[in-house]
Amino acid sequence: MYGIVNKAIESLVIESFGVEKWDKIKESSDVEVDFFISNEPYDDDITYSLAIAVAKEMNITVGDVLVAFGEYWVLKTAKEKYGNLLEAGGNSLREFLINLPAFHNRIMLIYPKLTPPEFKVSHLEETSLHLHYFSKRAGLKDFVVGLLQGLGKLYKTEVKLEVINDRDNGDHHEIFKVSW
């Protein structure tokens, strides 16, 4: 996971609970990295440890942490750091989601050390579509949920999510039915 993800977690915690809490979370996660470099890849365990430590410190589930983080990623990190580039993804949620597979494919080129997830769109309708999520990393399903909720807020569109397929249930990949 690139440092930008961990930085985003740090940023979310500091913004929400202060530096001291972040120090405490970092201490409890046993992560010894003082500074995350955005374009530098880090061990995925670090991200998980941080998420787990946040969950523990805040007394919420890791899933909730990842949902919150997904939203934050879209609304704060991506919007602040990539801003207009993100908006170039589409003029509406529907357009953005259609472009999402191409977008992630491009990222793979830009961040060669990254193994970005792969998306596919099917069942395209005027007010819904099926988003297929393929990832080598397990346990980031909730992060995707958070991302999709965050996109809904970004485009000021009320979003309804339905997990149609779930790897936890033995499916090949996750399929989200996104309705708006």
Next chain:
Amino acid sequence: MSINLKEEQLNKLFPFHILIDNQLKVKAFGKSVSKLFPLEVGLNFFEHFTIKRPEISNPSFYEIVEHIDQLLIISYLKNTDLFIRGQVELLEDINCLLFIVTPWFSNVDMLKEYNIGMNDFAIHDPSIDLLHSFKAQEIAVNDAKELFERFQLQKSDLRRLSLIAEETFNSVVVTDNKGRVQWANKAYENLTGYSLAESRGKTPGSLLQGKDTDPETIKYLRERIDLGLSFDCELINYNKQKQPYWIRLSGQPILDRKGKVVQFFAFEEDITEKKKLEDDLKLIDFALRNTAIPIYFITKEGSISDYNVSLRETLGYTEEEFKKVTLFDLSVRHTPETWALRWEELKEKGNSYNQTMLRKKDGTLINVEMRVTILNYGNREIAFASFIDITEKILAEKRLEEQRHFYEHVLNNIPSDIAVFDKEHRYLFLNPIAIKNPELRKWMIGKKDEDYFLHTNKPKQIADKRREQFNEVITNKKLIAWEEELIRPDGKKEYHIRNMYPAIDEEGNVTLVIGYGVNITERKLIEQQLERKEKRYRDLFNYSQALICTHDLNGKILSVNPALCNTLGYQSDQLINRTLVEFIPEKDRLHFKPEYLDKIATDEKTGGVFRVISKDGRILFLLFQNYKVQEFGEEPYVIGFSQDITDRVKAEKELLVAKKMTEESAKAKEIFLANMSHEIRTPMHGILGIAGLLAKTKLDAEQENYINLITESANNLVVIINDILDIEKIGSGKFEFEKVDFKIAEKLSTTIQSFQYKAEEKGIKIELKYDFSPNLVVKGDPYRLSQILNNLMSNALKFTKQGKIVVKGTIEEENEEAIFMKFTVTDTGIGIKKDKLSIIFDPFTQASSDTTRKYGGTGLGLSICKNLVEMQGGIISVDSEEGIGTTFSFTIPYDCGFNIIPNKGETEINTDKSIFNFKKILMAEDVIVNQFLARVILESGGFKVDIANNGVEALDLFEKNDYDLILMDIQMPEMDGVTTTAKIRQLQDEKKANIPIIALTANALVGNEKEYYDAGMNACLTKPFTQEKLFEVLTKVLNPSLNLHVSNKRNIT
């Protein structure tokens, strides 16, 4: 191979293409171009665009064709920042140039500026990926910058910390994990005196610990180091010069990444001063906690964060109770709202000092002087409060104020002038007695007497005198008093006594002068009057003819007046200080103390006669009246007034002799009369008794007439004797009146009845009239009324030949206590000459000498009547016309009586001869005629009679025989009746001793009867008595139910 692309395909593959003809006019353009430029078909391309690289200054169709294989950078003339880049190709078949371009954005923000999205680019176009890469690069650069800044910051911090560690005043020591010194800073060297070189490789303890270093602390340090743990402690170290100092030692292990202790970092702070301060603080804390001044800390919210014992105890709480107490429980004025305002106020002012009240646990309030300060410790603010309980002080002040008011009130109401002056004689205080006018009084404060006298136009010399006295008080520091004479506006004099005395402080200096004055005008006038009076008394004393002296209670003479000196023939100094007893005859001296000195000391006054011896030896009689005088604060003394009665005493002595002779003569006369009465009565008793007996025998008319004459003559003689005795009794004042209840009408009726027979004989009618109830009862002497009426009736009957006699009784006046009864006896007799009316009541007087000859009588009757009436408080008068008749009127006041008359027996008792039969009577009588007479009468009644000639015989006969009754004559030879009776009453035989005894006596004088009764006699009969009277008395005495004293004395007439 030729490829034909449809316009749609061309647009998908090259959305930013532009086609121009050989006239350089736009022929067609891609779908995304219009988002960048407002391009229209037919426009001259180069009028809107220019080829920036390679530079073509004047582009033409062919010149452009020349650049077909080159990268073209084209700029838009209207926006030189916007570039498009690509290449151009000649389409020969249509003779047009096709520009295949894509916009060149230097940053992602331009996408938004031109509303270019991902779909506006051909999929193969990497422009947007380039922008993404730029962005990633930008982020990476920013990360690098941030990291660098943080590094710089940490580097700077590290440098600063190193410097601090090196240069800090506190020792910093780095040791290895065994505690051996590896590095130390300069402060360590300064503090310990050991250089780093000296210390390196050694434990600080081996160098610095000494005798007072606490072994427990050393043990603690050793353990912590061995365990690789941090430590914090305070201990005493010794420097190289072996001087002790306190340090606070804090250390912590330095761990490697694996957590292994590699070093210790220790920080040593010299806390010697701090320790001292701490000790001082402890002392202060102790002092504050134990001070008697209540202290506490209040938070902004009003809770009490800390306090001392004094506060809690002053307010009466236990420690447990006080934990819940807040400011609002204590304060009488603060609520959370007011306290918040007060807090801000205090913050502004810094502190406050005021008086307020606090509420104790029991609800009582105390007054306090409160000091509150807001203290600021960093971010913490706290109010520090302390107070002094001034409840007592306020009370004391109040009391003082009250006392001041009290004293002022007292001073203002003391009926004396009171003024207080300062040392310069200026007025500090004046009471309203001194100066009535309040305005003037106020004006005078701070002024001097001189100012006042000038102001009020009073004589200056008085002010000068006062000033003189004032100066003397200041100089001598002693009270001065003097009298002041003032002239009032009305010209009268006024006198004041003035006093001034100094108030002196502890050092003996005069602080104030207090003046007070009393108006003594009245006293002065009284004194003057007293002086005048005293002179008068002195004159009276000196010139009085009364003999005046004073002496103390022991009889020592204190003063004498000239009259006394003259009388006794001594000079006053020869009398003063001597005792009275010295001038009293030897014979009287024994009586002097008990009968005079003691008596006057007790009774306070006494009078009598002193016999005193004058200087020439004469005995003088002084009639004295002496008084004890007791004056406050003085020894009591006696003032005596006397007069010389020596001549009078002499005369009285002579008179006494004469009086004694007179009295003896009167006594002789009385005895003579008594004897004469006795001696006449005794034969008269015989004469009348025998005549009575004779009358009961058969007689011819002549004999009967002789007997009547004898009886009448004898009765007349008895009347004469009785009248003489009454006159004598009246004259000697021995007459006594009874006070008994009796019916007036009945008395009048019975009295008249006794004259009825005689009146009828003379053919005269007697009428009785009265205007009151027959049952009217009065209290008085019925016998004397009867005696007066008898006298008047007797006279009326005597002097009336024909006609009638009217007796009338009326109530003249009546009130609650008394009834004035008027009685008149009117006859139709010869009357009395007018010139005789005035002497008619004189004794031994009759209307004419003819009267005596013609009608007989002693001339005593009316005189006795007058005396009897007047002695009962009444008056008697006479009204008469010669030849027509006479009316005697008299009035007697009687007390109101009871309507029910007690049974007196005398008038109720009838003679009952049945009880006489066979009763034995012993008669003691020395006169034979009387023995004979009595025996005949008694035996005619049925009695058996024994005669004894005297008392001795009587006793003898009585002891030998039994009798039912004894008739006892009083005057008998051998033993008189009184003695005999007394002996009988003393007999052992009770029956004999109680025998009824009736006295028979010719003694008619008052007082005799009492003697008989006292001797034990039961009844008394005065001679001469009639048979009826004797039987009546015997009936009473022999009837046991009528055990009364009986006497016939009232009926002796």
